[in-house]
Amino acid sequence: MEQEIKNEICSFCHQPILSQYYFCPNCGTKINSAPLSTTIGTQIGIYVFSIILPLICFIFITRWQGLKYFKSNDPKAKRIGEVAFIILILSTIIFFWMAFVWTQQAVQSTLNTLNADMGSISF
Ligand SMILES: [Zn+2]
Incomplete structure (x- = not known):
């Protein structure tokens, strides 16, 4: 900077x-x-997301049936667990990617608002 x-x-x-x-x-x-948005709305969004995200992960892990299959000695059940595990990883990547895109869009909309404000002042 x-x-x-x-x-x-x-x-x-x-x-x-x-x-x-x-x-x-x-x-x-x-x-x-543009600098990272420091508006109250963005702050609340980040804080709430920080609180909710671990809870969501925790609920997903505890409710996730795939873990039982993954630990199973039965090869067929273990196979199901492995597939479920791959799906879990993929969905996690997609989830984080969507969260990233959502954050980018939030920043972009703030930027647009900022630009609109600046435009009204400049002209
Ligand atoms: Zn110019």
Whole structure:
């Protein structure tokens, strides 16, 4: 993170811009990556998610029937457990990926709001 306040030039329209701008006020080109959202709504979302996520994992693991099959001595039952285990891993990856996409979208919507606010001030 650069702390110094310096004047920069937009790489697209070459208008002077302030380094703290996220978007060029002249042409709207993205200059800087927006910082992580620190709004109350985003904070609550992250905190609630942090509380819920381990609970969901815990419930899933305790309710997961596949573990019994996976530990079974019966080869056929063990096979079912192995398949269930692969599905569990895949669904976990998909779940985290969706959570990641959801977070990105939340950040993006905050960014858009920020940009809209900045636009109304600039013009
Ligand atoms: Zn520009």
